[in-house]
Amino acid sequence: xxxxxxxxxxxxxxxxxxxxxxxxxxxxxxxxxxxxxxxxxxxxxxxxxxxxxxxxxxxxxxxxxxxxxxxxxxxxxxxxxxxxxxxxxxxxxxxxxxxxxxxxxxxxxxxxxxxxxxxxxxxxxxxxxxxxxxxxxxxxxxxxxxxxxxxxxxxxxxxxxxxxxxxxxxxxxxxxxxxxxxxxxxxxxxxxxxxxxxxxxxxxxx
Numbered sequence: 001x002x003x004x005x006x007x008x009x010x011x012x013x014x015x016x017x018x019x020x021x022x023x024x025x026x027x028x029x030x031x032x033x034x035x036x037x038x039x040x041x042x043x044x045x046x047x048x049x050x051x052x053x054x055x056x057x058x059x060x061x062x063x064x065x066x067x068x069x070x071x072x073x074x075x076x077x078x079x080x081x082x083x084x085x086x087x088x089x090x091x092x093x094x095x096x097x098x099x100x101x102x103x104x105x106x107x108x109x110x111x112x113x114x115x116x117x118x119x120x121x122x123x124x125x126x127x128x129x130x131x132x133x134x135x136x137x138x139x140x141x142x143x144x145x146x147x148x149x150x151x152x153x154x155x156x157x158x159x160x161x162x163x164x165x166x167x168x169x170x171x172x173x174x175x176x177x178x179x180x181x182x183x184x185x186x187x188x189x190x191x192x193x194x195x196x197x198x199x200x201x202x203x204x205x206x
Contacts, residue, residue, distance in 0.1 A: 038062050069132060086099075122148060124140065126142055
């Protein structure tokens with residue numbers, strides 16, 4: 001009987017040490033900012049304490065939106081060019097297997113309890129839920145045309161998404177579908193400066 005009790009106590013002590021080690025590594029992790037590099041297909045970590053950029057992490061094509069789980073373990077990067085989301089292990093800086101979502105994903109938000117990530121798909125007009133524990137995408141949720149941004153209320157009960165105005169989207173589509181992008185499906189231009197122009201409604205100078 002005493003042997004069983006000692007074995008149970010040792011197991012409990014080992015478990016506590018393991019949990020404390022994990023918590024310590026999370027709590028003492030260096031504060032880091034993550035920057036999505038649209039043209040390079042990478043994410044650059046920046047040490048906030050020293051304002052020093054680390055080694056870029058390769059993700060999918062045209063990364064745009066980034067969200068980090070509440071426990072600070074994983075960063076989720078939305079790759080609009082490859083229609084997927086790349087999880088990054090923050091402790092190791094290693095990108096995991098991309099998770100397929102809808103067409104032209106732009107933004108991601110994570111519930112306060114860290115259970116689900118929601119990704120807006122601009123071309124599909126949908127929002128894709130991702131179960132964080134398994135890294136699997138669920139059935140997309142149909143919303144309005146051109147969903148762009150998304151936010152989740154602090155209680156995790158409501159998701160709000162912003163839709164790109166249809167007239168702006170159609171104007172860009174007409175402008176580029178007959179130009180040098182006509183040989184492929186329509187998509188936003190990726191040349192330097194186009195992102196700022198479409199955000200502020202400026203016209204390209206011919």
